[in-house]
Amino acid sequence: MTGKPGLFISFEGGEGSGKSTQIRCLEKWFRGSGHDVVVTREPGGSAGAEEIRNLLLTGDPGRWDAVTEAFLMFASRRDHVERTIRPALADGKVVLCDRFADSSVAYQGYGHGLGADYIRNLWALAIGDFKPDLTLVFDLAIETGLERAGERFANVSAAEDRFERMGTDFHQRLRDGFREIAASEPVRCRVIDAAGEIEVVSQRVIKAVKDSLARQGR
Numbered sequence: 195m196t197g198k199p200g201l202f203i204s205f206e207g208g209e210g211s212g213k214s215t216q217i218r219c220l221e222k223w224f225r226g227s228g229h230d231v232v233v234t235r236e237p238g239g240s241a242g243a244e245e246i247r248n249l250l251l252t253g254d255p256g257r258w259d260a261v262t263e264a265f266l267m268f269a270s271r272r273d274h275v276e277r278t279i280r281p282a283l284a285d286g287k288v289v290l291c292d293r294f295a296d297s298s299v300a301y302q303g304y305g306h307g308l309g310a311d312y313i314r315n316l317w318a319l320a321i322g323d324f325k326p327d328l329t330l331v332f333d334l335a336i337e338t339g340l341e342r343a344g345e346r347f348a349n350v351s352a353a354e355d356r357f358e359r360m361g362t363d364f365h366q367r368l369r370d371g372f373r374e375i376a377a378s379e380p381v382r383c384r385v386i387d388a389a390g391e392i393e394v395v396s397q398r399v400i401k402a403v404k405d406s407l408a409r410q411g412r
């Protein structure tokens with residue numbers, strides 16, 4: 195828990211796991227019950243962090259080595275936390291964030307082999323013990339995820355596909371990594387089965403949120 199009046203929920207998972215759609219569904223649900231909601235994303239979410247995002251997501255897959263990439267992620271994250279997330283929480287808002295520091299543990303730690311401990315040290319250096327109140331980990335077979343992500347890129351002509359173009363082994367390490375993260379922090383993290391219709395997955399999300407809030411006494 196952040197110990198602040200607001201509520202901070204992060205959405206995690208591999209490529210094409212449907213996080214973005216589910217964020218919009220949960221945003222609607224919170225707004226419907228009268229909450230002020232801020233939807234944000236990483237890398238990015240503040241002016242400076244969006245500039246760093248551009249460095250991170252465009253160009254050749256080998257553009258950055260793993261360490262540089264990890265530092266850029268945490269530089270952007272610090273800016274995002276200080277300028278966007280903390281102020282919103284202090285105002286009592288619900289903050290829904292598309293990816294947060296667990297993505298660095300999964301992608302740079304497990305995916306690129308820096309190791310989870312290395313990333314958790316960087317996490318502590320950059321933002322101390324700041325973390326989400328609840329983290330939803332969207333879990334999906336990698337073939338299904340990459341298929342969905344492929345369709346998205348065919349439809350939305352985005353050039354931000356540096357990570358999608360990494361190999362299948364990388365995506366398997368990611369999935370295993372996210373599952374290990376969730377298992378190591380079972381109170382903060384909930385694994386969501388991301389297979390199935392949007393509405394079905396959304397009901398799973400809402401149930402997980404209600405359960406978690408009740409468990410945290412909120």
Ligand code: TYD
Pocket residue numbers: 208209210214235236237251267292293294295296297298299301302354357358
């Ligand atoms: P984005 O287009 O937002 O993709 P997605 O819909 O999958 O979230 O791109 C974010 C990419 O950055 C994604 O491939 C995961 C990667 N990433 C990291 O490697 N480390 C991180 O700490 C974060 C936040 C993202």
